[in-house]
Amino acid sequence: MSTNTTKSGQQGEQIDRQARILEAALDLLSLHGISGVNMRAVAREAGVALGLVNYYFEDKMSLIRAALHSIDDHDVRLVAPDPELPPDEQLQKALRRVAGPELLTTRYLSLRLHLWALAQAHEDFGLINAAAFDRYLDGLAALIGNAKPELSGAQCRERAADIVVVQNGMWLTALLGVDEASIKRSIARTEEIAFAA
Amino acid sequence: MSTNTTKSGQQGEQIDRQARILEAALDLLSLHGISGVNMRAVAREAGVALGLVNYYFEDKMSLIRAALHSIDDHDVRLVAPDPELPPDEQLQKALRRVAGPELLTTRYLSLRLHLWALAQAHEDFGLINAAAFDRYLDGLAALIGNAKPELSGAQCRERAADIVVVQNGMWLTALLGVDEASIKRSIARTEEIAFAA
DNA sequence: AGGTACATTGAACAAGTGTTCAATAGTGCT
């Protein structure tokens, strides 16, 4: 294993073309929507030949499915427990990260939107997305449960659901270019819901 | 004028093929997303020949632009003033209509989502959508101003922006199939924001 | 009847699409 030193030494980014292809697909999806994602454009954007896209991803469907999984995983990681921090700080950090510079980029928001649209149009994508949504909800409810042990599991899930409504609204509204002040107030609102007595 | 009695008398729905074509485009958009909207499918769905679609809508772009306008107009009408009702009831009615059976159908929600995605992918659609979004915000702020005359214009717009964040979140989350209880609580949240002291 | 204006059709074209595949390059092994 690990004998590809010669090749990876050539050019730092020439390695792992599969990842480059996936990244190109994500770029195109966020910029031009699903109709901008065609095999030739992906190949061009990734700097590889057309055939290689179908070599690593059997289908166009598989490619898009991989993109969907990649974003969903990223989302779920937002509410992953962080053992370094006390529970209430974990929760607060997770809630504030939603409006952080990492997420409030057009690229990410646009990706989320287009993937939601895809999930709505194709049932199989919808199932993948619904599963990720549930995992996110579970993660958030668990964070709430840790920060406020006096709440029952059902109460935690209820608050998590309410928070997600506001968060989804923030993501969407941020894309429409609403003022930052409104986003800040909405963040505060999610914290109110989470930490309410 | 109005001499088309013979033709319109034939079949009640055969009239106004232009409207039928637009309706077909909306149906396809809500069901299969933008990639499901192609001229042939629209023609088939509307029960007309392919050429007629291009006869009434110069472009595919024009057709989609018309669809976008149609939905945007519908949205803005949601916050239109209703002189029959006292101001606070007008506001409450507008806020509750968002979760009413008229809007919480998959078709409408799906349309909104796909149009947002389109607006994100194509700048010209984005401008149309942003304009409609502003009109909606203005309408909502005006309703709030009527119901609570003690608020300044800026305060009204602020509350309207906060409400829209939650409403957008509700629309989106409803599509993902979240429980109705969460929607109801979110409606209550918008009313709290609107009527807060 | 002829005439004019609009409505409607479907075939045809050019461009773009996803997918396949034989050919080539590269690498590691013996």
Add this chain to the structure above:
DNA sequence: AGCACTATTGAACACTTGTTCAATGTACCT
């Protein structure tokens, strides 16, 4: 060196797409 294996290429295929257009239909006017 030869061999086996994976990675990579781009041409070729069949199919779908948006758009154009000449032909036909339909209604109304004189």
